[in-house]
Amino acid sequence: MNTATNRKQVSIINTNEPIKEETKTIYEVDNFNLWYGDNQALYEVNMAIPMNKVTAIIGPSGCGKSTFIKALNRMVELVPSVKMNGTIKYNDKDIFSSKYKVEDLRTSVGMVFQNPNPFPKSIYENVVYGPKTHGIKKKKVLDEIAEKSLKEAALWDEVKDRLHENAFGLSGGQQQRLCIARCLAIEPDVILMDEPTSALDPISTTKIEELVQNLKKDYSITIVTHNMQQAARISDKTAFFLNGEVIEYNNTDALFSNPDDKRTEDYITGRFG
């Protein structure tokens, strides 16, 4: 209760604190446009993806989110008739510059896909495949990489006694964590995940989500997801894509509690079609 003698001059006071912005950026995307033939899939995308954070990309089917994530490791170039302009800088270097070797980019940027895609080899061989390709031959070193990567992917305890069995013998959730371990074995800085849990059951999904939380200490993670609750749970920043445009890119807490754009609000509250 206010007393008559002690009445505040301004009666409406906002008590919220402003949200602090991250400073370090791993990817700087500037005015990026992309076409498949004559169809423009991305329009003037501008985004600074922070280092050692989880960035979620959400949006309805066909909004360009997978195209965008595949541009980040130049996988999108594999599609014939693709055209682009604008820049994507990874650690301040333009990844589409003629001097930039795609192999260097892919060594630093790992990717995990929607459906687990282990190689038809043993669990061990799956993990050490990358390092072997990069020329590492010593068994002791490879053993260490396998153990470290599988531990980081929270799979070690489940597979340590059957490393040389075929990877297809693992469950879907285990196969996906194996793919993450395979990705970690090349010691990337960035992990791109394209709907990594959409083919998994809730328990496996929870394990991957916990894993993502643990990995962000050492890696910058960008994750495309159809599961908005997942984006809200695990990401620090969220971008909402619609028809190839970034409608809103904001701190996840703000985007899911009080979005700036009406279209974001409509999408996340399920009033959009």
Added chain:
Amino acid sequence: MVTREQFETDLKKLKEDIISLSNTSVRALNKAVDTLYNQDLELARNLIDDDKAIDKQQLAINDQTILLIAKQQPVATDLRRLVIALQITTDVERMADNAKNIAKSTLHLGEDHRLTVHPKIKEIRDMAVEMNTIAMKAFEYEDISIAGKLSKMDDNVDRLYELIIKDILNETATNQEKIQYVMQMAFSARYIERFADHITNIGENILYLVKGKTYKLN
């Protein structure tokens, strides 16, 4: 266009239930103050008894809200709608408790006293009732400009409350025979002032719903 029709219908019903409960609390306040003026002990007892139904209704609204949170997994404005539903319902139930306390004051004073109930108690009650009308309108239309009016109205209630207290103390505090009267009058004025504070809280919840930020109205 996806509209989530069932969810919209459920939200509408929830809002109607809360408004209805708030109107029940206001009716209780109106009657409680009447019992004070009319020395109507029977009505006072009935009001105290009726409060149990209000408590029950509050729990039913809470259950309904929690079920919607669990089933619809709301975010952003939808989530705030449900969170403030819980808070507003709590305020409304406490408004009713304050009305009940006034009925208890009527019982304390009994029917034999020949004292005049302070005329401004009715006035402060009417101000609180008017605040509820405004708050429920703001809640129904999710209108922050209407909710903002509550700040000034609450200030007016506070001012009148202080005046009543001052009046009572000046005139009668030294009179031993009137101690019980002074206490019950002061309590009753205080209950109405608290009633209005809860309405102000409702206004703050509406500001939070619309703006997504916390604002103070009192």
